[in-house]
Amino acid sequence: MWVTNLKIVGVVLGTLAVYTLIANEIPQVQSEVPQTLTLGSNVTPEQLVAAGEKVFNGIGGCTTCHGLGTRAPNLLSDEKGTGPIGVRCGKREPGKSCKDYLFESLDNPTAYVVPGYQPIMPVMTKQLSPEQVWAVIAFLESQGGTVDVTGDDIAKSKPATPGGSSAGGGSFAGSSTDPKAIIQAAGCLACHKLDGQGQVIAPDLTHVGSRRTAESIRRKILDPTSSIAKGYEKLAGIMPKTFGTMMNAAQLEALVQYLAAHK
Amino acid sequence: MSDVALLLQAAADTSHAYGEFPVIGARAFVWITAEVHLMFAAFVLGVPMFAVVTEAIGIFGGDERYDRLSKEFTRLLLVAYSATAIWGAMLVFGLSTLYPRFWAYLTAIFAPSMWVYAALFFIESFTLYLYYYGWDRWKKGRAKVGHWTLGILLNVWGTVVMFIANSWLTYMMSPPRDITPTTDPTTIKLWHAIANATWMPINVHRVIANVVFGGAIVGAYASYRFLAARTDEERAHYDWMGYVGNFIAMSALIVLPFAGYWLGREIYQYDQSMGITMMGGFMSWLWVIQAFLIAVLFLTGNYYLWIGMGRIPGAERFRPYTKWLLVVLVLGAIVWGTPHTMIADSKELAAMGGSHHPLLGALGVMSAKNTAVNLMILTTFLSFLLYRRANTRPVVPWARTGTIIQAGMFAIAAGIVLFYGIRGYFVEAIVRIGFSVYQVLAVLACIVGVTVIDILMARGAQSLGAIRWGKMPPRSQYALFILAVTFTWLMGLMGFARSGIRQYWHVWQVMQDTSKYAATPALGYASKMISLCVLIFLCLVAFVFWIGGLAEKSTFVAPGAGDGGVGKARDVGH
Numbered sequence: 015m016w017v018t019n020l021k022i023v024g025v026v027l028g029t030l031a032v033y034t035l036i037a038n039e040i041p042q043v044q045s046e047v048p049q050t051l052t053l054g055s056n057v058t059p060e061q062l063v064a065a066g067e068k069v070f071n072g073i074g075g076c077t078t079c080h081g082l083g084t085r086a087p088n089l090l091s092d093e094k095g096t097g098p099i100g101v102r103c104g105k106r107e108p109g110k111s112c113k114d115y116l117f118e119s120l121d122n123p124t125a126y127v128v129p130g131y132q133p134i135m136p137v138m139t140k141q142l143s144p145e146q147v148w149a150v151i152a153f154l155e156s157q158g159g160t161v162d163v164t165g166d167d168i169a170k171s172k173p174a175t176p177g178g179s180s181a182g183g184g185s186f187a188g189s190s191t192d193p194k195a196i197i198q199a200a201g202c203l204a205c206h207k208l209d210g211q212g213q214v215i216a217p218d219l220t221h222v223g224s225r226r227t228a229e230s231i232r233r234k235i236l237d238p239t240s241s242i243a244k245g246y247e248k249l250a251g252i253m254p255k256t257f258g259t260m261m262n263a264a265q266l267e268a269l270v271q272y273l274a275a276h277k
Numbered sequence: 278m279s280d281v282a283l284l285l286q287a288a289a290d291t292s293h294a295y296g297e298f299p300v301i302g303a304r305a306f307v308w309i310t311a312e313v314h315l316m317f318a319a320f321v322l323g324v325p326m327f328a329v330v331t332e333a334i335g336i337f338g339g340d341e342r343y344d345r346l347s348k349e350f351t352r353l354l355l356v357a358y359s360a361t362a363i364w365g366a367m368l369v370f371g372l373s374t375l376y377p378r379f380w381a382y383l384t385a386i387f388a389p390s391m392w393v394y395a396a397l398f399f400i401e402s403f404t405l406y407l408y409y410y411g412w413d414r415w416k417k418g419r420a421k422v423g424h425w426t427l428g429i430l431l432n433v434w435g436t437v438v439m440f441i442a443n444s445w446l447t448y449m450m451s452p453p454r455d456i457t458p459t460t461d462p463t464t465i466k467l468w469h470a471i472a473n474a475t476w477m478p479i480n481v482h483r484v485i486a487n488v489v490f491g492g493a494i495v496g497a498y499a500s501y502r503f504l505a506a507r508t509d510e511e512r513a514h515y516d517w518m519g520y521v522g523n524f525i526a527m528s529a530l531i532v533l534p535f536a537g538y539w540l541g542r543e544i545y546q547y548d549q550s551m552g553i554t555m556m557g558g559f560m561s562w563l564w565v566i567q568a569f570l571i572a573v574l575f576l577t578g579n580y581y582l583w584i585g586m587g588r589i590p591g592a593e594r595f596r597p598y599t600k601w602l603l604v605v606l607v608l609g610a611i612v613w614g615t616p617h618t619m620i621a622d623s624k625e626l627a628a629m630g631g632s633h634h635p636l637l638g639a640l641g642v643m644s645a646k647n648t649a650v651n652l653m654i655l656t657t658f659l660s661f662l663l664y665r666r667a668n669t670r671p672v673v674p675w676a677r678t679g680t681i682i683q684a685g686m687f688a689i690a691a692g693i694v695l696f697y698g699i700r701g702y703f704v705e706a707i708v709r710i711g712f713s714v715y716q717v718l719a720v721l722a723c724i725v726g727v728t729v730i731d732i733l734m735a736r737g738a739q740s741l742g743a744i745r746w747g748k749m750p751p752r753s754q755y756a757l758f759i760l761a762v763t764f765t766w767l768m769g770l771m772g773f774a775r776s777g778i779r780q781y782w783h784v785w786q787v788m789q790d791t792s793k794y795a796a797t798p799a800l801g802y803a804s805k806m807i808s809l810c811v812l813i814f815l816c817l818v819a820f821v822f823w824i825g826g827l828a829e830k831s832t833f834v835a836p837g838a839g840d841g842g843v844g845k846a847r848d849v850g851h
């Protein structure tokens with residue numbers, strides 16, 4: 015019986031060992047806690063690229079969609095024969111440099127959407143600090159291109175980033191009262207559909223004016239849980255509650271009137 | 278959450294927010310106690326389901342063997358209950374001393390349900406004592422039915438207890454969206470917190486998983502007793518018991534993925550970023566390991582059946598088919614395990630030559646994987662069917678027609694699965710997701726339809742000889758051990774997935790983990806913890822079995838005894 019017992023122990027331990035070994039042989043990815051990134055004005059391109067790679071593969075969550083070839087364009091490898099992002103970024107929008115294009119992609123991702131993809135990318139300047147944003151841009155430029163991000167870019171963008179402005183009550187899109195610009199900057203189309211653009215996760219806003227009054231729209235923006243559209247009860251609470259502090263009164267009013275006119 | 282908010286939350290954490298546990302650390306202590314507690318809890322919830330069904334077969338089928346089998350399962354529960362309670366108490370002590378701020382938050386919301394939980398656990402324990410110790414006293418007539426009712430009550434209490442505990446952990450995953458970091462927990466309504474988005478999917482998933490787990494552990498117990506048996510009669514009894522355990526585990530396993538789909542869908546609907554983290558984010562490799570484990574389960578379960586056909590007269594007819602079944606299972610496992618949506622860095626992408634492997638990329642998508650797993654389920658069902666029919670020859674006049682219809686059902690189901698699998702490559706993702714429903718429905722319809730026809734066809738069937746219970750090579754019993762270890766490891770892995778997708782949050786986007794263990798570890802570390810938990814659990818279960826053996830000798834009855842004997846006993850698994 016001892017032999018049988020030993021065989022059983024061997025089978026159990028052997029099975030556990032195989033599973034543990036396989037799990038240790040595959041790539042190891044740990045989910046890190048977001049860390050504050052501090053980069054001085056004399057930061058070097060190498061430091062920026064190294065920091066950007068960490069953000070790209072970690073807290074930025076970029077790899078969740080980019081690099082799969084299904085949800086968003088590949089950035090680190092070839093995209094339909096145009097090369098990695100560092101090669102093609104300067105050719106995407108006429109007259110826009112690689113650096114400007116990449117910043118626009120992170121700050122206002124619906125401004126230019128690569129044909130064949132949906133405008134689902136969130137506004138990353140709301141989620142990442144200016145240091146993190148510019149580090150990612152430097153990292154992306156390094157994928158086949160030239161890194162021209164400097165410490166000045168970080169310093170210049172600090173006051174303008176919504177992350178910074180939200181702390182003291184700020185505005186979207188440089189205080190523009192163009193409702194389309196506000197909608198793009200706020201990332202509304204990441205969930206809502208409007209005039210044929212955007213996602214269908216949240217209610218379609220194309221005819222929102224026929225369902226809600228201007229007052230109701232205003233209240234909904236300021237307090238998203240004040241009323242929930244029928245059929246979307248499960249999504250109650252998903253809409254950020256911070257829009258009231260992220261745009262100024264003129265912007266809010268422009269947005270409300272624009273939406274209310276969508277009968 | 279912005280940096281400012283993170284800093285504010287960190288500042289709000291006092292020095293009393295976290296405790297420390299010597300040597301292994303706070304997180305490892307809570308991980309081990311929670312996991313081992315959960316494994317025992319699954320055991321004491323799964324086995325009573327098993328026991329009450331076998332007792333019913335004994336009562337209503339008139340076969341005393343089942344009644345004794347049921348009692349033998351229940352005997353194992355007595356010590357297992359104590360172990361469940363001990364590990365549960367250790368978990369509570371761990372949470373209250375190592376994570377006091379988080380524990381205070383949970384109790385502020387769930388305190389009333391915790392008292393109900395304790396009361397129900399108390400009632401459940403005494404129901405078990407009545408159930409076990411009253412076994413021989415309430416043996417006949419109405420008293421026996423009353424005794425069986427106690428078994429049902431035992432399951433009811435246990436299930437409610439599990440549902441309550443599930444509400445706490447699912448709240449951590451998917452708190453209602455109107456609850457924010459600034460919400461005072463004492464103002465949160467209890468039912469609002471309980472009925473969160475993932476509560477019911479987890480409940481259903483766990484009920485089914487407990488049946489699978491209970492069957493697998495009973496199978497392992499039987500295989501040990503088989504290997505230790507001194508007589509042919511005892512060996513025959515435990516061979517049969519092992520078969521029943523494996524049959525129930527594999528049958529419930531077939532349904533489990535559907536409950537898993539529902540849970541996954543609810544997670545995506547609740548928070549898409551959580552769903553993406555789970556399937557395409559840092560946890561993406563976990564699903565390759567899961568595919569490997571499930572492939573082991575399918576292959577080992579089928580292997581056990583094929584070996585078992587060696588003790589069935591008439592099974593030789595079907596032996597040539599098994600190699601083709603093996604081919605389908607292996608191909609299916611390979612496709613299912615093909616990596617696709619993986620986090621990869623620039624070097625890995627460059628080495629691969631793109632975002633996907635140039636040849637295997639097409640096999641890693643859901644269209645291919647759903648097709649593979651559905652064909653594996655159909656193949657396993659076919660194995661059961663061949664096993665069931667092995668020693669019989671149907672005599673009903675429509676037997677040939679019935680067999681042709683059954684074959685047609687298999688062909689149609691496989692055709693539908695393949696059609697939607699291929700079509701999925703040519704449509705949008707949102708349409709493709711819907712195709713999996715058609716594939717699943719085709720497979721389920723086939724299983725139900727073929728089974729009904731088979732039961733009708735088996736009426737008055739000519740026997741080609743009785744199953745030679747006990748005539749199994751020892752390697753078949755080691756297969757049952759592998760199944761039990763794999764089921765247990767898989768449970769640990771899925772627990773890590775469910776808990777890990779919260780990442781650095783105690784309560785998703787409501788209460789952040791600001792301890793030094795806030796980062797969610799990689800799979801390598803997790804696998805070591807899972808293996809350790811499985812080892813602790815199996816050692817304790819072996820001890821439970823040994824204690825159970827001391828209390829009472831084996832309850833086997835020699836084949837032929839009772840009303841039905843072996844010939845009747847085989848009907849359970851068939």
